[in-house]
Amino acid sequence: MLVVELMLKLDNVEVKYLDAVLALKGVSLEVADGAVFAVLGGNGAGKTTLLKSISGILHTDEGEVTSGGIYFDDYRLDKLPPEDIVKLGIVQVMEGRRVLEHLGTEQNLLAGAHLRSDRAGVKRDLEKVYNYFPKLKALKRQSAGYLSGGEQQMLVVGRALIARPKIMLLDEPSLGLAPLIAREIFDVFKRLNEEESITILLVEQNVNAALSIARYGYVLETGRVVLKGTSSELLINEDVKEFYLGLSLSGKRRSYHDVKHYKRRKRWLG
Amino acid sequence: MIYFAQYVCSGILLGLLYSMVALGLTVVYRSGRIINLAQGELVIVGGFLIWWFIVMTPLPQWWMGIIIAFALMGLLGLVIERAFFRPLIGQPIFSLVMMTIGLLLLLRGVVIATFGAKERPFPQIFSAEPVVLGPFSFDSALFWGGIIALLIVLALAWFFERTKYGLRFSAVAEDHQVAQSMGISVKQSVAVAWVLATILGGFASIVFFNGKIVTFLASEIGFRALPVALLAGLESVRGVLVAGIIVGIGEMLAMGYLNPITNGGMANIFPYIVMIVVVLFKPQGLYGWRVIERV
Incomplete structure (x- = not known):
């Protein structure tokens, strides 16, 4: 289905916390170069664990990849710090929105560039961030802890952007934001993907917003991928409609309350 | 009046010495929320090492001894981090503080076992002649040490706030997980913090012991620096200068004016009075990070 080159590949990944809690039960997932991929799912589905296992910050939460492997180009990520x-x-x-609260906005951004040694390039990219998020420029010297929620989300995305990533892993960027602000930020994701050719792996509960910019989506439930497909396929899938979009068969909006009991308890088959 | 001015000036110099010791506390606290109660012991270890390499070994030049001692101090910092604090990553603050008490006793024991409990005359690195400026005269070690302390604090503050490498340490001070997600090695930052703390201990020992007697009893300076770090705010590098000067001046004034009427001793407890007041009324200190609560 996808003809582009594979970039990131999770092969049957199993993650345990504290050697006891099984958070991912054999997730296989592929991210191709240059597109936006969405990972959808309810609370506790394992979406955040999935991202943390890729970025390697899992072990600070006492988690560990216990079987399977995560591959990026020729590297095996689950062995790297x-x-x-x-x-x-x-x-x-x-x-x-984990900003460095007591540092200024610009300092936050510069901290994101700490691995880079090209001063001029960093300066250019700083302007680029301000170009994508004009609001941040006016708040340069402000302590990041006092920015509004939307501004903080912009700041953390900018901080990631300035590190010149090939892949950005975004964990629920719309969480707790006003719909308009979320819209604005999702538009930037789309532009980042198109203009900067950054591959994006987006974890979201806001299915509509996520699928509107994603090319391909995975639905995760209790640690398993239960459904995958292109965004348009997922958007017309009856189960996605019913469970995530709150729409009934006829496409009308319908209250969760009216859903028959046995249907409400329906779970994806793993 | 001339006495008053002399007390204030000496207080500033004493305060700068405290700043240097307190900076060791601050740097380690920023890296991993560890309040290192053994910082005074690090000063003592530095003092003994420098004494050993200058007085007891046949090195041709005294500065070679200092360089070797500083290298060993840095190594000690690495060992402390690797052996005592890395295994405790993720443990509650209580365990960390208990570990620093263990470190304090251990270092003291090692010093006594290695160098004996005898008092040792520290070499005269700064001249014994006081520095005279106008009507004032200052202990030369405190004078030059104060200037060194001033330069070190300003340089480190610049490093942490303005350079890209320093920003890594600030990120670690804010949030370990965020720092990691940005590709910062937290372990490395913590190790560097300990090396800085031990080296600062070495600097402080030169200033503190110059021409005096090295004894492990002098490790109290670690506790006297604690109020300075608290008053500055434990995260603030620059703040230790101001806080050190305040505590130093206060202590000298207490020595000059209160000691005669309290049979002495007032100067000795002054820093601790400051500590209690700070903890009671301004726990984040003068320049520490306030908890940001947006409403």
Whole structure:
């Protein structure tokens, strides 16, 4: 279905926390060069674990890839420390707008560029970030902790952008943002993908927004990929409609309350 | 009046010495939320090493001894991080602080076992002649040490705030996980922080022991620097200068004016009074990071 070159590949990945909690139960997933990929799923589906296992920051949460492998070009990521993974060009933007609160906006961005040694390039990219997020320019010297939620989300995305990633892993960027701001930020993701040719792996609960910019999507449930397909396929899938978009068979909006009990409890077959 | 001015000036110099020791606390705290109660012991270890390499070994030049001692101090920092604190990553703050107490006792024991409990005369690195400026005269070690401390603090503050490498350390100070997600090696940053702390201990020992007696009892300076770091705010590098000077001046004034009426001792407890007041009324210190709560 996809003819572009494969870039990132998860092969039957299993992740355990504290040697006890099985968070991913054999997830296989492929991310091709140059597109936006969406990972959808409810709470506890393992979406964040998936991203953390790729970026390598899993072990700070006492998690570990216990079987399977994560491959990026010729490298095996699940054996590398997070700093080496960032050097390879995979940068995760964590959930919850994790700015460096006590540093200024611009300092946050510059901290994102700490691996780069081309001063002029960093300066150019700083302007590029301000170009994508004009609001940030006016807030240059402001402590990042006092920015609004939307501005903080822009800042963390900008901080990832300035590291010149090949792949950006975005963890619920729309969480807790007003719909308009979320829209604005998703538009930037689309532009980043098209103009900077950054491959994006986007984890979202906001299915509509995610599939509107993604080419391909995976649906994750309790640690398994239960459904995958192109965005248009997923958008017309009855189960996706019903569980994530709140639409009934006839396409009308319908209250969750009216869904028959046995249907409400339906789970994806693994 | 001339006495008052002399007390203030001496207080500034004493304060700068405290700043140098307190900076060791600050750097380690920033890296991993560890309040290192053994910083005074690091000063003592530095003092003994420098004494050993200058007085007891036949090195042709005294500065060679200092360089070797500093290299060993740096190594000690690496060992401390690797052996005592890396295994505790992710453990509660309580364990970390208990570990620093263990480190304190261990270092003290090692020093006594290695060099004996005898007092040792530290070499005269800065001249014994006081530095005279106008009507004032200063202990030359404190004078030059104060200038060195000033330069070190300003240089480190510049490093942490303005350089790209320093920003890594600031990121680590804010949030380990975010730092990792940005490709910063937290382990490396913590190790560098410990090396900085031990080297700062070495610098402080030169200033503190110059021409005096080296004894492990002097490790109290580590505790006297604690109020300085707290007053500055544990995250603030630049703040230790201001806080050190405040505590130093306060201590000298207490020595000059309160000691005679309190049978001495007031100067000794002054820093701790500051510590209690700071913890009670301004726990984040003068320049520490406030918890940002947006409403």
